[in-house]
Structures are given as C-alpha cells and as structure tokens.
Amino acid sequence: MTNDEKRNLYLRLDRMIRMKYKGGASALANRLGVSRSTFFRCIEEMKSMGAPIYYNELSQRYCYEEEGSFAFGFIRDITLERRD
Template identity: 40%
Template sequence: MSTRIAIEQIRKINQLIIKKNTGKPAEMAVKLDCSLTTLFTYLAMMRTMGAPIQYNKFKQTYYYEEEGNFVIGFVPK
C-alpha cells in the first residue's frame, strides 16, 4: 500500500464518517474500492492516531464519539 493511496483513502473514510454515511463495513469497503481487511487496517491506523471511531449497529454507520476532523498533513501557522 503506497502512502499516497493510504492518505487518500483515510481522507475518504473521514468524510464518510463525518457525514455518517459509511454504511456497513462491507458497503464502506465497496465505496472505497478496497477489501474489508484493508478497511479495517485503515480504521485501526486512524484509531492509533487518536480518532475516536465507533460503529453504530442500529444506524449501520461509523461515527466519531466526539465532534472533530481527522487531518493529515502540514498546517502552517
């Protein structure tokens, strides 16, 4: 997995989570054009970096436990 592709996929995951429009994990993997294993790897990476990601079984979507945004990259002052 290249770094550029991983970063782009994480950005897409972040947007889907913010919109609360991920769907079930299998549906989300289709939206990202990746395998379930790869999706779970991305989610684990994001959690390791502090993203409070949870899954709501009733609404069938991932969400952040608190409002926020997952940002990757340099932000100048």
C-alpha cells in the same frame, strides 16, 4: 499501497464518517474500492492515530465519538498568525 494512496483513503473514509454514510464494513469497503480487511486495517490505523471511531449499531454507520475530522500534516491556526 503508497503513502499518498493510504493518506487519500484515510481522508475519504473521514469524509464518509463526517457525512454520515450508512453501512457496515463491507458496504463502505466496497464504496472505497478496497477489501474488507484493508478497510478494518484503515480503521485500526486511524484509531491508533487518535481518531475516536466506533460503529453505531442503531444507526448502522461508523461515527466519531466527538465532533472533529481526521487530518495529516501541519494545520495553521490563522488566529495566531503574526502580522509584520
């Protein structure tokens, strides 16, 4: 898997989590078009980068422990931009 494919996978999974897609690992892996082991590897890598992901048994979906989103690269805070 190339870096671009991996980045795209993380961002797609982030979107699914934020949109509250229901389903366990097998269902989401299938939806993402990856194996169950690749799905778990992706979850673990996102967690290692600070994403507070967990599986909620009651709602049967993956969730973030707090509001937010997963992103790569530099995100400009437009409130701090200089005006020259």
